[in-house]
Amino acid sequence: MAKKINLFNRGDVLRTNPKEGFWGIAVVLSQTEKTPEEYPQCHIATTPLVFKHEVGFDEINESDLKPIEFNRLYSLEKQEEFYKPETIIGVYSRNNKANIEVIGTVDPLKVYDGPLPFSPDYRLKITWPLNGFADSYLGMEAVINFERGIYQKK
Numbered sequence: 001m002a003k004k005i006n007l008f009n010r011g012d013v014l015r016t017n018p019k020e021g022f023w024g025i026a027v028v029l030s031q032t033e034k035t036p037e038e039y040p041q042c043h044i045a046t047t048p049l050v051f052k053h054e055v056g057f058d059e060i061n062e063s064d065l066k067p068i069e070f071n072r073l074y075s076l077e078k079q080e081e082f083y084k085p086e087t088i089i090g091v092y093s094r095n096n097k098a099n100i101e102v103i104g105t106v107d108p109l110k111v112y113d114g115p116l117p118f119s120p121d122y123r124l125k126i127t128w129p130l131n132g133f134a135d136s137y138l139g140m141e142a143v144i145n146f147e148r149g150i151y152q153k154k
Helices: 140-147
Strands: 012-019 022-028 041-051 069-074 082-087 089-093 101-105
Touching: 012 140, 022 140, 041 140
Parallel strands: none
Antiparallel strands: 012 022, 012 101, 022 041, 041 089, 069 082
């Protein structure tokens, strides 16, 4: 018998482990149900929280649960370098194939209350990247920023 794959649900707080010795926190902001045309999807926000131990939900200050925001540097041929603000939210399948641990639940509107379209239609003012299934590297952006000293070390 095939193993049942759990689904991410709106408000789930996820403990990530994108790199050995580092744990992070992500939050499921939204969800859709499966339709004949689409698999169930969700928006997941990666927070800047990084820990050097297997963090529990009771150690997290809910007011710190915000998506990573930073200015990404772009250097394009024959153009002057420029920065573009970026928020680390992506559209993922709700299928938790990687068995990422759900350690708690929060009100996702307290994490992010902006638009969350699922469509990658570039005519929209806001779009989020389509990331497929969440994998073991979920939260790597937080670890990279942590190692660069951009965010407070926990």
